[in-house]
Amino acid sequence: MTYDVAIIGGGVVGCAVARELAGFDLRIVLIEARGDVGDATSKANTAILHTGFDAVPGSLESTMVARGYELLSEYAKATGIPVERTGALLVAWDPDQLAALPKLRDKAEKNGYSKCEIVDADEVYRRVPALGPGALGGLTVPDESIICPWTTPLAYATEAKSRGVEFRLNCFVESIDVGPDTTTLHTRSGDITARWVINAAGLGGDVIDRMLGYDRFTIVPRRGELFVVDKLTRPMANTIVLPVPTEKGKGVLISPTIFGNVMLGPTSENLVDRTDTSTSEEGFAFLLEKGAALMPTLIDQEVTASYAGLRASTEHSDFVVDIDAKQRYLLLGGIRSTGLTASMALGEHSRELLAEAGMDLTARTDLPPPPQMPNIGEAFPRPYQRADLIASDPEFGQIVCFCERVSRGEIRDALASPIPPCDLDGLRRRTRALMGRCQGFFCAAEIDEMMRVGGDDRE
């Protein structure tokens, strides 16, 4: 059997592309090396829905981020992906940074974003009273938002699946043979043949690209480590506090998270090993030092979690997107630090490039409605708070994960969902179970059991 399109990579980008193309009369397969979608870089980021105010004007990234912001904001409303428009504030801590603010405002305008405003130190402290001493001024970005990084790829994948995309998980592409009409992907679980191949392999993008005969970019995994601080600190950071980028480098940010915590990070460090998502002593020391200066009262509080994500950075300053009509191959490479925001725009852009390259795109008229995703955002009613829901199904009143208030009903539903989790970490991304302050002291054994018996165990 030959597919029209094979997408390599089930991150936020691959899933967005799959969903988009599945709106047309195409047989599509999505191939993912891991057991779940959104399980690589797409699960470990700072989850900001960027306006693109500080992108490089004229770059593809700038266009994709601005367009992606619009598309994803709309899509989030339609599917229930939690988004909070918290706004951001860039804070200047030295005269250089202060002097850079007007240039950043001008840059934002070049990127088509005209709502930035320069504010003085008093206004900075009025907006974020918990900031440490020494702020000299700031720049506001009222539309920067926070979004659920886990529900987003899952919503795309769920819709793609309902539109007929086939998912081949645990399927690692090892080599590729391009024929005259079709391309064969040799995977650890058999061959897959398709007319078109789309490379959305994130950190593995250059490897796939080389399998197709190119040598045009090399990925350097750039690690970003983060701390997630206890929910009790959320009132300290009601807006995203961004560093002012200068020649001396980028500082760290403090951001509220969609789950009601506060996040501090990320660090930025080039690694060699593309699979090394460990955190480090140096990274922690750096975060603690930065955090103590930025917001001393934050760092006194309990750390709930720490993690690291790897950006797929390359020698190019922009995304590496290119279509090769002869080989029927589309590359979406080097989607480094804005891919969550840009994802739907990359889907749309892929469709346009494919149409130009002669792909026959006939829009389907029988599309199912978009999925309604379970809400795991803190700012919107969760099942445990909803009398109506509990009345119709008491399992939504049985809280299993106490710290995050996750009910038995939500875990049951996640396990029975179209794209079910394959492990506890996957369950966590779908429900928030186990990601709270106790990290499983009370509930891990119970949830582990539900996972083992498939959520059907009613004691």
Add this chain to the structure above:
Amino acid sequence: MIVSEILIIGGGPAGLSAARELKAEGAESVTIIERESDAGGIPRHSDHTGYGLRDLKRVMSGPSYARTLVERAQSSGVVIRTGAMVTGWSGPMSAEITSARGREVITPDAIILATGARERPRAARRIPGDRPTGVMTTGQLQNLVHLKHQAVGTRAVVVGAELVSWSAVLTLREVGCATVAMTTQFDQPESYAAMAIPGRLALRVPIARRTRVIRVIGRERVEGVEIEQITTGRRRIVECDTVIFTGDWIPDYELAQSNGLEMDPGSRGPIVDTGLRTSREGIFAAGNLLHPVDTADVASLDGVHAARALMRWLAGEPAPGTAARVVADAPFTWVSPGLVRTGDVAPARDRVLLWSSEYRAFPKIVVRQGARVLSRRTLPWPVSPGRVFRLPWSMLEPARGTEDIRISLV
């Protein structure tokens, strides 16, 4: 809205004993809200002996102790609602509750907070490295083993050497997992002098003193931990497939804090006076929420003490007005109670409880109020990390007025 006279949040030893005492003293309606499917608190899954000495006057296993306390509370007419969790407040005295019954708000006349304590997990201890499976707290371990009958690995490193750490070692042994090392930042294994767990010495676990865990290693499953000798800075890797983070207690303080109660930055629990009254009139607190972590019988007797103060308050007896803060100098990290009112009752069991980060045999303690020395004594029991240090109330009793009472180790 339903109305209950007295609401107890948490059905562990403290909450259960408080409830029973309230009924014994004539309270009409006492309801315990417990989020687990069974009441009993931590002892439910702590399947070894060493419970009940001070309150029930006999020693038994954790699960039978928990069952006994539940039965005693039930037979005295306490309503125990399990599978129900207080998730927040819609007013200072209005608790929001979620259960399979739905969403409710209960506004009682008085509340006792008895939410207990948990161990700090790895993340809260800020230990970097990989994030493999096989890393857990004692609480998780004992839930897995005793309630769900699951196996763990075969070689464990236990972080900590307090009483609870030995409890973890016992549980590991039961499921065929050897403890290859215990690490402790201290010179003196904390629980050495305490003989609460029989057979402990026969366990022969190598203890790495003055060490700290630097990093967890292993992509899928734990492969080892790197530990550092604090004095020399030397590092080495201990191979293991399981890591248990024990002790390093933190109260379940979130409800207390979100109610706006005055909190103790040392213990992170709410500040109480000797009658276990919090800073909000009508809200009392008991158990490990106040002193993370003492034994279950002490938590239980706290409950009784809080219940009595609560009944006096319901009867219209106000708390004495003049209060002094109790503070403790390093190496003490917290002291409870944190407030002494002139003319008030003595604290539970006539003891003031402290936690220390250093070991001292025959500690010499001085208690001052302002310039005045209230007492000075050398005590025959040690100050030891990982274990509550108990000070006789008589050493603070002469305090009067509002000036801080300061406890120092000299």
